[in-house]
Amino acid sequence: MNKTFWIILFVLGLLAPFAVYPVLMMELLCFALFACAFNLLLGYSGLLSFGHAAFFGSAAYITGFVMTQWNFGPFSGIVAGTLFAGALGLVFGLLAIRRQGIYFAMITLALEQIVFFLSLKLPFTGGEDGLQGIPRGMLFGFIDLNQPLNMYYTVFAIFVACFWLIHRTVHSPFGQVLRAIRENEPRAISLGYNVERIKLLAFVLSATLAGTAGATKSIVFQTASLTDVSWHTSGSVILMTLLGGMGTLLGPIVGAFTVVGLEHELSGIGSWVTVIIGMIFIVCVLAFRRGIVGEIGRLWKRSF
Amino acid sequence: MKKLTRSLVCAAALGLSVAGPVNAAGISDGVVKIGVLTDMSGVYSAIGGKGSVVAAEMAVHDFGGTVLGKPIKIIAADHQEKADVGSAVAREWIDRDHVDMITDILNSAVGIAVQKLASEKHTITMNTGAGSTALTNKDCTKYGIHYLYDTYALPVGTATAMVKGGGKSWYFITADYAFGHSLQDNTAKVVKSLGGEVKGEVQAPLGTTDFSSYLIQAQSSGAQVIALANAGADTINAIKQANEFGIVAQGQKMAGMLVFLTDVKSLGLNIAKGLQFTTSYYWDRNDASRKFGDAFYAKFGKMPTMDQAGVYSAVLNYLRAVKAAGTDNADAVRAELGKMKIDFFGDTGHIRADGLNVHDMYLVKVKSPKESNPKHGHGWDLLQVEQTIPGDKAYMTLAQGSCPLAK
Numbered sequence: 001m002n003k004t005f006w007i008i009l010f011v012l013g014l015l016a017p018f019a020v021y022p023v024l025m026m027e028l029l030c031f032a033l034f035a036c037a038f039n040l041l042l043g044y045s046g047l048l049s050f051g052h053a054a055f056f057g058s059a060a061y062i063t064g065f066v067m068t069q070w071n072f073g074p075f076s077g078i079v080a081g082t083l084f085a086g087a088l089g090l091v092f093g094l095l096a097i098r099r100q101g102i103y104f105a106m107i108t109l110a111l112e113q114i115v116f117f118l119s120l121k122l123p124f125t126g127g128e129d130g131l132q133g134i135p136r137g138m139l140f141g142f143i144d145l146n147q148p149l150n151m152y153y154t155v156f157a158i159f160v161a162c163f164w165l166i167h168r169t170v171h172s173p174f175g176q177v178l179r180a181i182r183e184n185e186p187r188a189i190s191l192g193y194n195v196e197r198i199k200l201l202a203f204v205l206s207a208t209l210a211g212t213a214g215a216t217k218s219i220v221f222q223t224a225s226l227t228d229v230s231w232h233t234s235g236s237v238i239l240m241t242l243l244g245g246m247g248t249l250l251g252p253i254v255g256a257f258t259v260v261g262l263e264h265e266l267s268g269i270g271s272w273v274t275v276i277i278g279m280i281f282i283v284c285v286l287a288f289r290r291g292i293v294g295e296i297g298r299l300w301k302r303s304f
Numbered sequence: 305m306k307k308l309t310r311s312l313v314c315a316a317a318l319g320l321s322v323a324g325p326v327n328a329a330g331i332s333d334g335v336v337k338i339g340v341l342t343d344m345s346g347v348y349s350a351i352g353g354k355g356s357v358v359a360a361e362m363a364v365h366d367f368g369g370t371v372l373g374k375p376i377k378i379i380a381a382d383h384q385e386k387a388d389v390g391s392a393v394a395r396e397w398i399d400r401d402h403v404d405m406i407t408d409i410l411n412s413a414v415g416i417a418v419q420k421l422a423s424e425k426h427t428i429t430m431n432t433g434a435g436s437t438a439l440t441n442k443d444c445t446k447y448g449i450h451y452l453y454d455t456y457a458l459p460v461g462t463a464t465a466m467v468k469g470g471g472k473s474w475y476f477i478t479a480d481y482a483f484g485h486s487l488q489d490n491t492a493k494v495v496k497s498l499g500g501e502v503k504g505e506v507q508a509p510l511g512t513t514d515f516s517s518y519l520i521q522a523q524s525s526g527a528q529v530i531a532l533a534n535a536g537a538d539t540i541n542a543i544k545q546a547n548e549f550g551i552v553a554q555g556q557k558m559a560g561m562l563v564f565l566t567d568v569k570s571l572g573l574n575i576a577k578g579l580q581f582t583t584s585y586y587w588d589r590n591d592a593s594r595k596f597g598d599a600f601y602a603k604f605g606k607m608p609t610m611d612q613a614g615v616y617s618a619v620l621n622y623l624r625a626v627k628a629a630g631t632d633n634a635d636a637v638r639a640e641l642g643k644m645k646i647d648f649f650g651d652t653g654h655i656r657a658d659g660l661n662v663h664d665m666y667l668v669k670v671k672s673p674k675e676s677n678p679k680h681g682h683g684w685d686l687l688q689v690e691q692t693i694p695g696d697k698a699y700m701t702l703a704q705g706s707c708p709l710a711k
Contacts, residue, residue: 023395027388120481120510127482129436130387130413132443133420217388222420225387225413267381267393274345 022148029159030217035240035252037209043247045202046182050105051112057229059085059211060218064131078215085211093203130225245291331374339403344382350566352410355612363619390414412436419448426634432614440660444707452614459491459561461582461693465667467498475527476505479534487533503527515542535562552578577672585610592650607684658707662695
C-alpha cells in the first residue's frame with residue numbers, strides 16, 4: 001500500500017507541469033522541501049526554530065552571488081548555496097541547541113535577524129532591491145534550464161532526492177534516537193546517547209536541506225530578496241508544517257501546497273489572503289491539532 | 305490499487321490539453337490585457353492597492369473602452385511585497401493570459417525582477433510605484449519604462465528647491481542601508497553643488513521607533529534643514545517625534561525625501577505642517593489633475609496618491625500608443641511610446657532610451673491647519689505647490705546614468 005501510494009505521488013509529480021502552471025508547481029515544490037526540512041527539526045526532534053529563513057535566504061543569496069559574479073553553473077551554484085547553509089547551520093546550531101523551548105526559538109530568531117541585516121547591508125546583496133537577474137544557465141553544460149519543463153524536472157529531481165534523504169533519515173536508527181529525544185530527553189541521556197551531538201546533527205541536516213530549497217528557488221525565480229531571509233518566511237514555514245501535520249512525512253508537503261497555493265490563487269482578492277490563512281490556522285489549531293495529514297492518518301487508522 | 309493508479313494517471317493526463325493562441329495582425333488574441341500588479345495587503349497598499357486598479361479602470365473608461373475595435377481588459381493581483389510571488393504572477397500573466405502590459409508594481413525588488421522577466425518575454429512594463437534608480441540604470445531593459453518618479457528625482461528636486469529658497473545648511477537623518485545612503489548621497493551632492501553645506505548626518509537603523517536621540521543631534525546642529533533620508537514608517541515616526549520636540553515651530557525646516565499624500569493624511573496637518581517634499585502629482589495642482597482627483601474621489605472615496613494617478617496616466621498613454629502604432633506588438637508600441645509626447649495631467653513628458661519618463665516634478669509644502677480649507681477637496685486640502693521642477697533638472701541625465709541601452 002505504502003509503496004503504491006508513493007508511486008502515485010511520483011507519477012502525479014511527473015505529470016503535474018502539464019496540468020498546473022509549471023512555475024507555480026516549482027514554487028510549491030521549493031516551499032514543500034523547505035517545510036520538509038523544517039519538519040525534520042520540529043516534527044522529529046521537537047526543536048522549534050524560529051530562524052529557518054536564515055538558511056533558506058542566505059543559500060538563495062550565495063547561489064545568486066556565485067552564479068552572477070563567479071559564473072558558476074546551476075549545479076555548482078546550488079551546491080555552494082547548500083554548503084553555505086549547512087555551515088551556517090553548524091554555527092547557529094552550536095549556539096542554539098544549548099537551550100530548549102522558547103529560549104531556543106528566541107536564539108534562532110535573533111541569529112536570523114543578524115542574517116537579515118547582513119543581507120540588507122552587504123554590498124553584493126543589492127539591499128532592498130535584492131539580487132536580481134540570476135541566470136538559470138545550463139545544467140551539466142547541456143540541459144537548458146530556460147526551458148520551463150527542463151527547469152521543472154530539475155526541481156522535481158532535487159525535491160525527490162532530498163525527500164528520499166529525509167525519509168531515510170526518519171526511518172533510520174538515527175531517526176529513532178531523534179524521536180526518543182523528542183519524547184523524553186533525560187531518558188535518552190540516561191540510555192547513553194550524546195543528545196547534544198545528535199540534536200546538532202539534526203539541526204545541521206535541516207539547515208542544509210532548507211538551504212537546498214532556497215538555492216533552488218533563487219534559480220527558479222532568478223532573484224534572491226529580503227523576503228527570503230525575513231522572519232515572515234520563518235513564520236510561514238512553521239505555519240505550513242503545523243497546518244499539514246508535523247511529524248508526518250507528507251504533512252509539510254500538504255501544508256506548503258495549501259499555504260502557497262492559497263497565496264497564489266487568492267492573490268487577486270488582496271488583503272483577504274492573510275485573513276483567510278489566519279482563519280484556516282485557527283480552525284486547524286482548535287479542531288484538528290494534528291494537522292491535515294495527521295488527522296486524516298488518525299481517521300484512516302481508526303476506520304481500518 | 306492498480307486500478308486506482310491507472311485512473312489517477314488518466315485524470316492527470318486529461319489536464320494536459322493546452323490550447324495555443326492564434327496571433328493575428330493588430331491586436332494579438334483579440335484583446336488588450338493590462339495587468340495591475342500591486343500591493344493589496346502590505347505596507348504600500350494605501351499608496352497603490354485597490355486604488356490603482358480603480359485608476360486603471362478609469363483610464364480604460366476614459367479612453368473609450370476599446371482600442372482598434374478590440375476590448376481592453378484590466379486584471380489585478382497582489383504581489384504581497386515578495387519578489388518571487390510577483391514574478392510568478394507576472395510569468396503566469398504573460399505565458400498563460402497573454403498580458404500585454406504590466407503596471408504599478410510598487411516595490412523595487414519586485415519591480416526589477418518583473419521588468420527583467422517581462423523584457424525577456426517581450427512585454428512592456430510601466431512601473432509607477434517602485435522608485436529604485438536601478439530600474440533605468442544597471443537593470444534597465446528594452447521594454448521597461450520607469451514612469452512616475454525615482455529615488456534620484458525626489459530628493460534632488462527637494463534639495464535644489466530648498467537650497468535656492470535659502471535652506472543652505474543641512475543635517476541628514478538617514479536609514480542605515482543602501483536605499484538611505486543613496487538618498488543621502490544624491491541629495492548631499494546637490495546641496496554642495498549649489499553652495500550649501502552639510503552640517504552632519506546620523507544613521508538610524510531601518511525600523512527605528514525612537515528617533516529622539518537623532519532628532520536632538522539634528523536640532524543642536526543648528527542646520528536650517530533637517531532631511532529625512534528614509535521612507536514609510538521611519539519617516540512617519542521621525543516626523544511625529546520632530547513635532548513633539550517642536551523642531552519646525554522653532555524655525556528649522558523638515559524635508560522628506562520620499563513622502564506620499566497618504567502619509568500626510570495619516571499624520572494630520574497639525575503634525576506634518578511645514579514638511580516639504582517632491583511629488584509628481586497633487587490633485588489640486590491644475591484643472592486636469594483636479595478633474596481626475598474629483599472623479600477618483602467619487603469612485604474610491606479618497607483622493608489619488610501620485611502612484612494611483614501614475615497608473616491612470618500610464619494606462620491611458622499606453623492605450624494611445626497602441627492606437628497610434630495600430631498594434632499591441634511590444635516593439636512597435638515601445639517605439640511609439642519613445643516618439644510620442646507623454647501627457648501627464650497637462651504636463652508633457654518624454655520616454656528616453658533607458659526607459660525613464662522625464663516629466664516635471666513639484667515641490668510641495670504641507671499646509672498648516674489654518675491654511676487648509678476643510679470644505680475644499682473633501683478634506684484633502686493638504687498641500688501647497690511651491691515650485692515646479694523642470695523634468696530635465698529633476699532627473700539624472702542619460703550621460704550620468706549607466707544604462708547600457710542608452711550608450
